[in-house]
Amino acid sequence: MVDVSAIAGAIAALRSANDIAQAMMGLRDAAAFQSKLIEFQGKIIEANNSAFAAQDERSALLQKISHLENEVAALKANQRKFDRYALKDFGAGSYAYELKASEANGEPIHRACATCFQQENISILHFSHQSEGQDWFDCFRCKNRQHFGRYARRVVDSSHSDF
Numbered sequence: 001m002v003d004v005s006a007i008a009g010a011i012a013a014l015r016s017a018n019d020i021a022q023a024m025m026g027l028r029d030a031a032a033f034q035s036k037l038i039e040f041q042g043k044i045i046e047a048n049n050s051a052f053a054a055q056d057e058r059s060a061l062l063q064k065i066s067h068l069e070n071e072v073a074a075l076k077a078n079q080r081k082f083d084r085y086a087l088k089d090f091g092a093g094s095y096a097y098e099l100k101a102s103e104a105n106g107e108p109i110h111r112a113c114a115t116c117f118q119q120e121n122i123s124i125l126h127f128s129h130q131s132e133g134q135d136w137f138d139c140f141r142c143k144n145r146q147h148f149g150r151y152a153r154r155v156v157d158s159s160h161s162d163f
């Protein structure tokens with residue numbers, strides 16, 4: 001929360017000092033003048049203290065801005081990593097994120113685990129085997145084995161049966 005009370009305090013003290021200085025100009029009585037002078041000096045000290053407090057607030061705000069700028073840069077860089085991938089249907093509603101060809105930069109096109117991706121982690125899926133028309137992949141991060149493509153039951157050829 002930004003606190004501008006120090007600046008407001010400095011301005012108020014300077015206005016008071018100005019009012020006191022105006023009042024001092026008409027005074028002929030040395031004692032009354034001395035009293036106003038002390039009051040005037042008090043307001044100048046008050047304004048000075050408020051100016052120092054404002055300077056401290058300014059330094060704290062600059063530090064906070066710098067910290068937030070770094071945070072935004074880190075978030076943008078992180079978002080850029082995820083933007084390199086697109087969700088793809090590998091058949092029969094089996095989904096994974098796939099590295100976009102336009103973003104490959106020499107990397108082989110690969111699949112990333114959709115579950116981990118949703119949790120803001122990019123975990124490359126590793127091919128395990130093929131079975132019943134499906135490709136099976138493992139995610140080493142969430143330990144899920146995932147199958148892609150339409151399940152196709154292997155038809156046993158009974159024409160060669162010995163029965």
Ligand SMILES: [Zn+2]
Binds near residue numbers: 115139141144
């Ligand atoms: Zn995973």
